Amino acid sequence: MEKIDARKLPPEALEHIRRQAFVLRKQGYTWSHIAEVCGVHVGTVLK
Structure with missing residues (x-):
């Protein structure tokens, strides 16, 4: 699976990953x- 550069994600996407x-x-x-x-x-x- 390809990794995502989390530094480039919007705050909403980061929150989804955190949850x-x-x-x-x-x-x-x-x-x-x-x-x-x-x-x-x-x-x-x-x-």
Whole structure:
């Protein structure tokens, strides 16, 4: 899957990724899996 340059996304898109990552983490998924699902680097979801 191609990674997204999150620095170029509008605030609304970043918020969507944050919410999606939050839900996935609450469900017990790993940071690397969350990054893959969201299409961003694992460092991005750890911020």
